Amino acid sequence: MELDLAALNVETHKALSLVLLGAEGEVTDRGVIATEDIPPHTVIASIPLNSTISAQGLLDNVDEFSALSTFANTSSRITDDDLIAIAIILSRKDTGAGCDNAYLQRFNGFCMNFPSTFDSTIFLSPGSLPHNLLKGTNLLHSTMMLQNQIAQDHAILLKLLQDFAMVHSDMRGFFPTTSETFPLEDYVHGLFSVYSRACDLSMSISGRTAGRVRLLCPFLDMLNHSSSSKVFYEFDSGAVKIKTGDREIKKGSEVTLNYGPLTNAKLLLFYGFSLENNDYDDAELYVPLNPDLPLYKEKLGLLKKLDAMYDSTNSFRIKKGEDIPNTLLALLRLMPLTSLENVNAEEVITSENEFGVLNALESALQSMSQIISGNLLVVGDDRKKEEDTGMIAEYEKVRIYVESELEILSTALGVVRSGIAKLHSAESGLEECD
Template identity: 25%
Template structure:
């Protein structure tokens, strides 16, 4: 109630029809006290009540100190310091302290998993990113301790600015922050009360920020009846990111992905020319490509690899200059597909628990950390297996099914059209092995 009074007195609109509520499935959320129509403005919060880096660096008490830190603090660190400062205050900042009192005291993000729990998804991108994140948090905290907290103990008493407190503040920012792409860059904020809204894929993306009017608005992402929980949509977020930042997953998440990292060494042949070709199609030499079940092998992955493996005789071809959207040569195509096949097989073998064993074990208690880690691993392995199958299908149309020769004159099997041969002799020699598949394709 104190938070609502503070927001209403400051010009926030819409709070009279909304109420905080504890829901059995999602925990604390927001319900509507009246019917809402899709796209109706539900909540408006003026910029002055948002938690932003600008608000923190202009704070009359700690703003100058934060601005003086070298090297400059990241947006997340500025917000974390500001949040912990407000939490440690005994007087003043009444509205912000009321907001802090409503925040969870603990979180379920993957950095809090035990070693046994996180090992369930070993080999996944979540596993590797969580390990890196833990180390980064430790390093960042030591830097904050040395450059800020220890120099100003009157403002940042160490008992309230421990590493555990810092981790809590970061998780608050990651799980409750809203990001908007504005003309002058990305804008990150935490909006009091609006940050209590839970995520659902069943509603449209419905949170907006107007830099001219300096206000954040929540719209109704669908029609609601009185008493329903009001949701927002975080966007196209895969489970590995949901669990790492928000502490939950969605079963059968349609936005699950595996991030494939591709890079080219600076000493590779024709490096500068290849970089120029990559940049001409909007790709960087170090690129990350999300693989998804409905798009397990995006065209830009093939484009990148075709360019990466170009020879001096291929680099000036029309196909290469046009962004390698089509096959450059049989040699080039066979090389990149074999490399992809090997990479997928290596990645799958790197998972601590195979897909088949995990699917047998999804007897982990529903909602537990182990259960969530298992589903992240299952999702990523399914994607990689689908990618591997797609790569094998494409490779079968490049190299002779019998001898493995990659040649521009290879011809498809006239019946199934799923394999190629370099000549009649190879086709006849391979028929006894191929006939079952070939006849099944009829």
């Protein structure tokens, strides 16, 4: 279905054209192309706020959409993403009360224009080339966690809808209330329409600060990602304005947005693509602080003093081109201690302790690297036999991610081994002096 921007009062620059992208005979995406040069600091699109979909916008339309407003106010467990996802699901329905709602009908063309499927790793089939390539990686762990969380949220949301229908009999026909009318697949599609297409915008409305608002914004969601893009958007005079920034857009070039400093893992999980030479890439390392350790509370206090954002359940991120995180080194130094007297975990405590720290890191990094290397070899052989072009494309996206993570782990491993060598050298020098 072709999106009718005029019906949503969306104004776009005359030099913009929506086109299909990809090699000849193979459409891989769609994007916006400049049909002539566009100067810097030019407004290239204006989207009225009432033509965007947001949780607040849905709730503000009480007269037209009282069912959703009433439902949202009955439970604090309904998130903004859930509200928007439900609106998307209802607006895409061919029959039922939802599609007859005047407010939702406005967005029917917009929502029907969303992809029927998404390229996120959450949709990979177990046993497929890209899924096998992800085995043992943190991305597969994150993917499975998100799958489980979405399934749990769907079950909770379905129960809330059923309870609501029982209490509010006058609105019973508005929402789907069975697993047949509200299947998990619909919920996942609604959520990923939000995850992959929404923007978060700071705005003030009617003189009051609304803070960060999540919006689904017609036309803005058509712009693909580029790390070098200077195009930006902002809330201005009651509309979302897309502007060219301080750089001219040349005729024939694609108009893009910078989605932000995202790792390939996040790009694959939420957007379905990865980037070669992504400067924001990192490798995750899970080292939890066990509550059963001696002096657990004291050690936790020292780590929070070193890093106020430290959470004992979160992973550490080893970023491309950066040193091993100080908090990770401090944690490993503190773990085996039974006394914290005069301890400064930011510095080497003893040579013996530091050997333990670096050896533990070496073992963890080597283990992760071996898993990834093994996957690349085994699955790489299967890739040579694969004939499905779609599957090969998915494999290549994942390959970029795993090879980038392997590079980061290998670099960190080199740093750790260099530290071990220096310790050995220092120890040998002391022995010679003795």
